[in-house]
Amino acid sequence: MKTVIAQAGAVKTAEQPKPRVAPNFVLIQTVFSAISPGTEMSMVKRAGDRPVQLGYSASGIVLETGEGVAHVRPGQKVACYGAPFVHHAETLAVPKHLVAPVPDGVTFEEASLAGLGAIAIHALRQADLHFGESVIVVGLGILGQIIAQVAHAASCHVIGHDLLPSRCELLRRAGISRVYDTAEEMERHLSEHTRGEGADAVILCAGGHAPELINASLRRLRDRGKIVVVGDLKMEFERELMFAKEAQILISRAGGPGRYDRDYEVDGFDYPVGYVRWTEGRNVEEYLRLLAEKKLRVRELISEVVDVENAADAYRLYTSAPERTVGVLLRYAGRPA
DSSP states (O other): OEEEEEETTEEEEEEOOOOOOOTTEEEEEEEEEEOOHHHHHHHHHHOOSSOEEOOOEEEEEEEEEOTTOOSOOTTOEEEEEOTTTSOSBSEEEEEGGGEEEOOTTOOHHHHTTHHHHHHHHHHHHHHTOOTTOEEEEEOOSHHHHHHHHHHHHTTOEEEEEOSOHHHHHHHHHTTOOOEESSHHHHHHHHHHHTTTSOEEEEEEOOOBSOHHHHHHHHHHEEEEEEEEEOSSBOOOOOHHHHHHHTOEEEEOOTTSTTTTOHHHHTSOOOOOTTTOSOOHHHHHHHHHHHHHTTOOOOGGGEEEEEEGGGHHHHHHHHHHOGGGOSEEEEEOTTOOO
């Protein structure tokens, strides 16, 4: 079967054996998989001679279920999330807790973004925002766009910021009006949007080495506010800015509790809901519910759909045309008509 790898700094399509189903696993025929640009472009740059699989978010059709799987059945439309089980490949063997049925009315394309949706939802849970509180989302790539929309659906006051006007306009079309393409313009309106107190939280979806970005975010916070770092951002900031407000700087790790826990992901042991309300699997389900209830608009975030055979072209879009490239999907030959 075809799969997408990074090797020696380049993206390639390779052949690998088709996986087999195992207890607590689901075998899936992939229809679409979504590129996560922040994570995957970084992996491509760092890739050496040893091949590295790319991707972690997809949708498809159940081919077979292993012993212990009861929530999905062969022939059912599903979304799935989580490397190394989910990657850009024609067939996937995925642990049951990382597979969710797709509700009626949700397309394969929308469902393929489920991994990004779970990450967005977990980032908001880390911010611990409540109804009516304010959040600044910095970096309006596909992850920032979804975070802003979910926060808006939860009746938070959302302020968006990105240096690309096209991405700001994309968020405005989703119904969020307080969006700015310069820091100066956002600063002029911040006091009005937050009653002079500062934002309850800032969620940083940018990457790189940018200490002033965290420092500026600390200045924009209210007393005891929170910064949640989602992007691959180097953690440097002025202690006095943090100390003055007793602010918190938090990391959002992937899609939620259960990630990287073998007992949960591979062996199929779930966390009791009374102790862990929102696992990565439940966050995937919540993303799909928001789509089904039309509280998220992600179709406009899909800039291009590229056949998996041309995967290298898909990744080049993020460097050749960043102003018009937000979400890119890979399409597989076995997709339904």
